[in-house]
Amino acid sequence: MTEDFSSLINPHHKEARLRLAEKLAQSGITDINVLNAIAFVPREYFVHPTFIFKSYDDIALPLNSKQTISRPSTVAFQSQLLGVSPGEKILEIGTGSGYQACILKVLGAKVFSVERVPELYNRLVKLFADLRLKINLKLGDGTLGWQQYAPYDGIIVTAAAPELPSALAAQLAVGGRLVIPIGDKQKQTMHLIERVSQDKYIDTPVGNFSFVPLIGEQGWDEDDK
Numbered sequence: 001m002t003e004d005f006s007s008l009i010n011p012h013h014k015e016a017r018l019r020l021a022e023k024l025a026q027s028g029i030t031d032i033n034v035l036n037a038i039a040f041v042p043r044e045y046f047v048h049p050t051f052i053f054k055s056y057d058d059i060a061l062p063l064n065s066k067q068t069i070s071r072p073s074t075v076a077f078q079s080q081l082l083g084v085s086p087g088e089k090i091l092e093i094g095t096g097s098g099y100q101a102c103i104l105k106v107l108g109a110k111v112f113s114v115e116r117v118p119e120l121y122n123r124l125v126k127l128f129a130d131l132r133l134k135i136n137l138k139l140g141d142g143t144l145g146w147q148q149y150a151p152y153d154g155i156i157v158t159a160a161a162p163e164l165p166s167a168l169a170a171q172l173a174v175g176g177r178l179v180i181p182i183g184d185k186q187k188q189t190m191h192l193i194e195r196v197s198q199d200k201y202i203d204t205p206v207g208n209f210s211f212v213p214l215i216g217e218q219g220w221d222e223d224d225k
């Protein structure tokens with residue numbers, strides 16, 4: 001069944017989206033499907049109203065509740081690393097603005113996404129309903145994954161983890177890929193973790209990033225500094 005993305009068709013800022021995609025291509029994003037998704041999805045639907053005029057700058061922007069929408073280059077990098085094929089089941093931890101989830105959806109994934117902040121979650125339920133996008137949302141601690149729909153072909157974590165949460169490793173399908181920034185609260189290394197058999201994972205570090213902390217049972221404590 002082909003999905004209906006007509007609610008995302010938006011002629012406003014089309015040039016800005018194309019320029020952003022071109023800039024990402026020049027900076028090393030080679031996956032044409034990811035570039036097309038960036039050129040297609042209106043990022044202004046996801047940013048906080050105060051910052052709409054900055055929607056197509058390659059910067060992270062504040063959301064409510066001290067959280068951020070990731071930089072487009074980071075969204076593109078993580079999406080490319082994940083390597084989504086249409087129909088794959090993908091789990092995202094940290095829905096935030098919903099922009100990354102929407103990119104995954106446009107790439108053809110069946111998207112499951114967990115957010116821990118109720119205020120953001122409530123906004124997302126409404127936003128995805130308004131956009132008629134079938135993205136499965138859960139309010140809760142994503143360090144524990146989403147057991148009900150496991151295993152996943154891909155898992156993408158969009159907040160900084162102190163270490164790989166064992167629940168996420170367990171919920172990854174054999175042959176699946178997990179993309180996660182691991183480090184301290186200031187700086188993290190992105191890891192691509194591939195599950196090659198029931199008990200063998202290959203871990204490849206792929207560059208440095210800076211995310212907001214992953215807070216939860218297998219992440220940081222809420223009050224840690």
Ligand code: SAH
Nearest residue numbers: 069094096097100115116142158214215216
């Ligand atoms: N993918 C998002 C990035 C949001 S920033 C986007 O495209 O906008 C990271 C998000 O992770 C924040 O919204 C934060 O509240 C959330 N988060 C942090 N710890 C979490 C946890 N344990 N479970 C689920 N979400 C978490």
